[in-house]
Amino acid sequence: MKKLMISIFTIAAMVSCTSENEIIDNGGKNDEKVEIKLNAGINVITKAAIESGADKLPSAAIPNVQFQRIDAAADAPIDWTNTELTSFTGTIGTDGSITTNSANKQYYDSNDNKAHIVGYFPSGTVTNGVVSMTIDGTNDVIYAQPINKGNRTTPTTEAFAFNHKLTQFKFVVKTDNASITTEINDIDITIKNANTTFSMALKDGELSGWGNPKSDIGPATMTAPAGGTESSSSAGILLEPNLSKLELLVKASTLPTEGVSVEIAGTEASGKFEPSKAYTITLTLQRKTIDGSATVTGWTDGTAGSGTVE
Known part of the structure; x- marks a missing residue:
């Protein structure tokens, strides 16, 4: 998962x-x-x-x-x-x-x-x-x-x-140990259309005006060990808070050349990924498909969720 x-x-x-x-x-003096x-x-x-x-x-x-x-x-x-x-x-x-x-x-x-x-x-x-x-x-x-x-x-x-003020995402990768049993060492994960600019109000810290989306943000290339063992987690990726879903593009030698799109829905009761929370997303690679699920730990605990993308 x-x-x-x-x-x-x-x-x-x-x-x-x-x-x-x-x-x-100082006795009413103002020179101190x-x-x-x-x-x-x-x-x-x-x-x-x-x-x-x-x-x-x-x-x-x-x-x-x-x-x-x-x-x-x-x-x-x-x-x-x-x-x-x-x-x-x-x-x-x-x-x-x-x-x-x-x-x-x-x-x-x-x-x-x-x-x-x-x-x-x-x-x-x-x-x-x-x-x-x-x-x-x-x-x-x-x-x-x-x-x-x-x-x-x-x-x-x-x-x-x-x-x-932001939401943190970490990534873990593994194989299903069925359709793929060997190590995969070229897994590239990028977040689609991640907004990179915004404004923050001095009076209350409210964030607004998100824009300038980019699709080159993601963790360093990851390796899924042989035998279905989970990798260590990636460094945290910090993104716009309150997203209703996280859209990923995953590429690897076992996947189609154009990569596979993965969509993970927000896991909280609000239907979103909330600010000040750190989510670890585990991607399970299958031959030409990817299965995904989500849990929350760390900064503060959140509601777990899961999803499958083919």
């Missing part, structure tokens, strides 16, 4: 606000700069796919995490279409710390306006409150809702909570 695996994690970035010498209230210091911990996490360990910290550092900031007297709501954004980047370490270089350090407004900050990865062009992004199947996209970090005299400790 084919299995679909997905893994999910979220990053919670704790932010505390103090001056370097721990002075927050108070730095906004960022620290991160990992909650539920939902690149290659960004993963976390049992301690819910990143398995590898995440550099170039993008942040946008608006200072305002009000607590909310904030107009993220405002062009007066302050952009800066930081790195989330494996210990959960967020570090910035000297050029990216952030300080509270001396007028005691509140600092509102939103975070996401990777970076992209921001226009009218939306980020334009491009993916190629290897990029993870994470986003944290905007938080109000307070001002220099009343900072807050609210945490960022980063979540995966």
